[in-house]
Amino acid sequence: MRAWLATAYGSPEVLSLRQLPAPRPGAGEVLVAVRAIGLNFADCAARLGVYPNVPRPPFVPGMEVSGEVTALGEGVLAPAVGTPVAAVPIFGGHAELVRVAATHVRPLPTGMGFVEGAAMGVTGLTADHALYTVGRVRPGERVVITAAAGGVGTMAVQLAAGAGARVVGVASTEGKRRLAKELGAAEVYGYDQYRAAVQAGVDVVMDSVGGALFRPGWRALRPDGRYVLFGFAAAMGARRVRWLHAAVELLRMGVVLPQALVAPCRTLAGFNLSLVPHLAGELQERFARLEQLWAAGRLRPVVGEILPFAELPHAHALLQGRQSVGKVVVTLGE
Numbered sequence: 001m002r003a004w005l006a007t008a009y010g011s012p013e014v015l016s017l018r019q020l021p022a023p024r025p026g027a028g029e030v031l032v033a034v035r036a037i038g039l040n041f042a043d044c045a046a047r048l049g050v051y052p053n054v055p056r057p058p059f060v061p062g063m064e065v066s067g068e069v070t071a072l073g074e075g076v077l078a079p080a081v082g083t084p085v086a087a088v089p090i091f092g093g094h095a096e097l098v099r100v101a102a103t104h105v106r107p108l109p110t111g112m113g114f115v116e117g118a119a120m121g122v123t124g125l126t127a128d129h130a131l132y133t134v135g136r137v138r139p140g141e142r143v144v145i146t147a148a149a150g151g152v153g154t155m156a157v158q159l160a161a162g163a164g165a166r167v168v169g170v171a172s173t174e175g176k177r178r179l180a181k182e183l184g185a186a187e188v189y190g191y192d193q194y195r196a197a198v199q200a201g202v203d204v205v206m207d208s209v210g211g212a213l214f215r216p217g218w219r220a221l222r223p224d225g226r227y228v229l230f231g232f233a234a235a236m237g238a239r240r241v242r243w244l245h246a247a248v249e250l251l252r253m254g255v256v257l258p259q260a261l262v263a264p265c266r267t268l269a270g271f272n273l274s275l276v277p278h279l280a281g282e283l284q285e286r287f288a289r290l291e292q293l294w295a296a297g298r299l300r301p302v303v304g305e306i307l308p309f310a311e312l313p314h315a316h317a318l319l320q321g322r323q324s325v326g327k328v329v330v331t332l333g334e
């Protein structure tokens with residue numbers, strides 16, 4: 001099979017298209033013939049060697065795919081061979097074939113194609129977890145979403161606005177802010193207007209950027225306010241991790257004293273969805289809820305760019321370089 005191998009940790013050029021032996025599914029796994037790859041920021045982090053539990057190079061990155069089941073490992077009865085599925089292997093998905101834990105595979109709903117199927121899982125589940133499980137968003141609350149026009153952001157804006165929250169979308173360009181507004185954001189701001197954005201008070205901040213944004217958002221939380229931190233995009237350069245800049249951004253986040261949470265009734269919470277494996281069963285249920293919203297026309301994965309397999313490193317460059325909107329999807333086959 002063909003696969004994009006990360007030959008070292010580094011910029012998109014470390015990805016090299018190679019012929020590798022076809023993998024075989026182990027016990028509890030299924031083998032998926034990949035038809036579309038949904039790119040996640042985590043794939044850039046894995047390539048750069050800064051994602052949790054990332055293998056040593058050479059390795060095949062690739063968190064999320066859609067495709068068809070071609071074989072079942074020992075103990076796996078479903079989904080049947082031939083079933084179109086969405087799958088989250090975490091690593092290994094930048095390839096024609098990937099083995100995935102059966103718990104991380106889900107049949108595509110009727111009517112959903114491979115491109116959409118590769119674009120909804122990680123972003124939808126992350127947005128859902130941040131907004132509802134951790135952020136406990138209620139109708140009428142003012143919810144700030146940073147990187148609002150990205151993969152997770154576009155799902156979060158739709159989910160929060162659809163649930164009756166007043167969404168404040170933050171994004172870097174006019175085009176991105178327009179998209180956030182189209183998806184349901186009541187107000188949109190650039191990062192240079194961030195203080196003005198949060199000044200009126202905020203119930204929930206859903207932040208994947210971090211750094212200098214943290215303190216103004218944290219201070220603007222209303223009583224019972226919740227700050228949900230689930231990424232640190234501020235550390236990223238267009239091609240590499242900007243270590244010095246990352247250190248400065250980290251310092252700008254300051255220190256939160258536990259006692260400072262009590263009287264103002266504030267919550268600070270963080271998560272990485274890939275590190276809570278005991279959630280697997282529950283995630284299937286939550287994904288079913290997202291599919292229902294999709295089927296009802298109330299949630300759509302925004303796919304900003306579709307590229308062929310041969311251009312996968314360019315897809316990485318677009319995402320890391322902040323040039324993508326919604327999801328970047330890479331397709332294989334016809």
Ligand SMILES: NC(=O)c1ccc[n+]([C@@H]2O[C@H](COP(=O)([O-])OP(=O)(O)OC[C@H]3O[C@@H](n4cnc5c(N)ncnc54)[C@H](OP(=O)(O)O)[C@@H]3O)[C@@H](O)[C@H]2O)c1
Binds near residue numbers: 039041148235319327
């Ligand atoms: N903890 C978890 O379980 C989990 C799961 C999924 C994703 N995430 C995090 O959620 C975020 C969104 O993931 P995604 O895959 O949907 O990516 P994405 O939002 O499509 O792309 C990242 C976005 O971050 C913003 N950004 C701000 N500063 C940046 C910088 N210095 N370099 C690059 N981008 C910067 C950019 O939007 P603007 O140009 O508008 O600023 C960019 O488009 C990422 O930070 C990711 O690590 C966390």
